């Protein structure tokens with residue numbers, strides 16, 4: 039019996055794995071506090087990929103001329119990869135090699151991947167799929183609070199607040215065990231507000247549901263601020279003592295009276311007044327954002343506007359109140375802290391900070407001057423592949439980019455122009471299927487490593503079974519490439535040793551893990567960072583006495599509404615939004631292969647009024663067209679969506695042939711949640 043955690047989302051539900059003969063069974067682990075034994079369908083069926091006939095168990099090499107793929111040995115595969123990387127580096131310079139990571143990788147892997155890029159390959163060109171996930175919330179939190187920990191409090195604090203506002207989160211489907219907190223909050227007399235263009239299962243659990251036009255959460259927040267100010271509900275003593283910048287915000291929101299907000303957002307002025315009144319009367323209020331609010335070309339500004347709401351109410355730092363982001367991927371939090379991001383070094387240090395470079399270079403045993411600078415962000419990296427001055431080779435660990443990147447047809451064309459594409463994966467994902475070299479790696483139940491969940495709690499996944507023969511861990515693969523390209527230092531492959539090194543590298547940084555050990559995690563059901571020393575208890579709650587900026591104050595930031603990068607017009611008159619369904623995970627590479635999970639393919643959710651107008655019928659195909667591509671899929675006619683909006687899940691190939699690659703100027707996050715489309719029957 040092994041205590042471990044689910045391989046999927048950021049809740050990182052605790053589970054027990056029990057061996058019964060050749061099978062591995064998922065059982066509850068009721069003592070783990072985050073999920074108290076509950077799992078969603080994806081968690082219960084997570085062992086379905088073990089022994090799957092499509093599981094990769096040998097390295098594969100593609101013949102470029104014939105397109106044929108043949109099995110090969112590990113030494114041959116790694117020699118080939120390293121040989122080509124060295125050639126490309128000699129011909130074009132170190133930045134000719136790109137690395138693409140993932141927020142599902144353990145902390146140890148994310149750390150080693152960053153070190154592989156900076157120390158072994160010498161390239162600045164590394165980034166990861168977290169840019170597409172919570173990066174707008176991260177940049178907003180850094181700006182407002184001086185630190186980015188998705189939730190600055192344990193998730194269970196939700197139950198003790200008075201008013202909870204969920205902006206663009208469908209947690210009843212995206213982290214189902216978390217939905218019990220909403221029920222308990224309501225049982226405690228609290229009030230749940232859900233803001234979403236679709237009346238989701240999460241909205242069904244709300245006391246108040248607002249249904250804005252996609253891409254208008256920002257003016258909605260400005261409208262709330264306008265009313266709070268007009269009602270005299272701003273917490274002036276808090277604003278004076280703990281923040282700066284309120285006056286600029288006050289001036290900016292003066293122009294957002296409720297009727298104007300109604301015109302832009304579609305939310306009735308009376309509903310906006312009711313929300314402001316509810317918030318003004320709450321002792322404790324909590325605002326949580328997720329991808330619905332964040333995955334926009336103005337995602338950072340939108341989150342800042344909602345943080346402004348929380349600050350105006352005097353909430354951040356108060357018990358059971360404040361602002362948080364519901365991070366998404368299994369290690370969405372840790373994945374952004376240890377150096378697989380283009381501008382970062384371990385410990386959430388910035389790569390252009392000389393002191394940070396000195397510290398990390400010392401831990402790595404190399405001169406700081408040899409570390410490259412900041413590289414391109416995820417989508418910009420993909421867009422530059424195979425172009426003049428762009429990378430000629432790409433190593434992918436833990437992402438299925440041809441399915442999950444925006445404007446995916448363009449991304450596929452960039453991959454096709456590479457001299458070398460290497461993909462390390464568990465299964466033949468759509469991206470692995472395009473690779474020159476595919477490297478088969480161990481999956482979660484077969485290896486040990488830490489993850490940091492959405493609360494900033496560092497938890498431990500433990501190995502429960504041996505991997506299939508022929509499969510190696512990512513840490514082995516990284517070390518194998520590093521030594522073959524002539525890395526100046528040896529790369530550890532034992533996860534506990536890598537974690538100890540990561541602890542030293544993070545020491546003194548914002549995300550300080552120096553005091554965390556595998557034993558402590560086992561004993562304490564996880565440890566919250568920052569935890570700088572062995573005798574430090576960890577930090578479940580931040581901001582009680584000060585924020586992380588040097589002066590200890592939070593920043594109000596005044597923002598203006600620009601609207602979606604691609605507004606609707608006569609040719610493309612509808613809003614297209616995208617997202618998730620309960621039974622599938624991300625690009626679907628893993629869950630589409632789990633037999634017990636329904637795999638019905640993409641669908642187009644639309645309102646009966648729209649269906650009527652275009653002559654569409656439930657279950658029959660419709661065609662969604664945008665300026666980038668089209669998708670034919672069955673209509674799902676539901677009265678839970680706005681009549682001017684259609685929704686497509688992105689777990690199958692197709693949605694991202696439609697989506698826009700407009701990026702947020704700060705976080706470089708793509709606008710997955712709104713673009714203009716047309717639909718025909």
Ligand SMILES: Nc1nc2c(c(=O)[nH]1)N[C@H]1C(S)=C(S)[C@@H](COP(=O)(O)OP(=O)(O)OC[C@H]3O[C@@H](n4cnc5c(=O)[nH]c(N)nc54)[C@H](O)[C@@H]3O)O[C@H]1N2
Nearest residue numbers: 047206208212252253328329330366367617618620623624
């Ligand atoms: N079942 C399942 N669970 C998952 C995942 C999965 O793939 N499948 N992935 C995990 C990951 S990585 C993530 S990031 C999280 C994401 O978790 P969520 O953010 O909860 O998921 P999404 O479905 O992307 O988006 C949430 C909601 O945003 C709404 N929305 C769309 N446009 C707008 C808008 O402009 N404004 C507002 N307010 N809402 C809008 C959508 O209708 C949708 O209901 O889920 C995690 N959990």
Ligand SMILES: Nc1nc2c(c(=O)[nH]1)N[C@H]1C(S)=C(S)[C@@H](COP(=O)(O)OP(=O)(O)OC[C@H]3O[C@@H](n4cnc5c(=O)[nH]c(N)nc54)[C@H](O)[C@@H]3O)O[C@H]1N2
Nearest residue numbers: 167170171435436437438442462467616624625627688710
């Ligand atoms: N239209 C639209 N597109 C979106 C979104 C949206 O809401 N709408 N959401 C975006 C978001 S929030 C996210 S997080 C991304 C996610 O999209 P992806 O980055 O594509 O995420 P996954 O499908 O989880 O891909 C993980 C891949 O890594 C493999 N893998 C799993 N574990 C490991 C491991 O330990 N090592 C290695 N080497 N491989 C592993 C899996 O088999 C899979 O092929 O999609 C983004 N794309």
Ligand code: SF4
Nearest residue numbers: 044046047051078081
């Ligand atoms: S909620 Fe997330 S972590 Fe929990 S079982 Fe489901 S997918 Fe796994």
Ligand SMILES: [Mo]
Nearest residue numbers: 170171366367
């Ligand atoms: Mo995500």
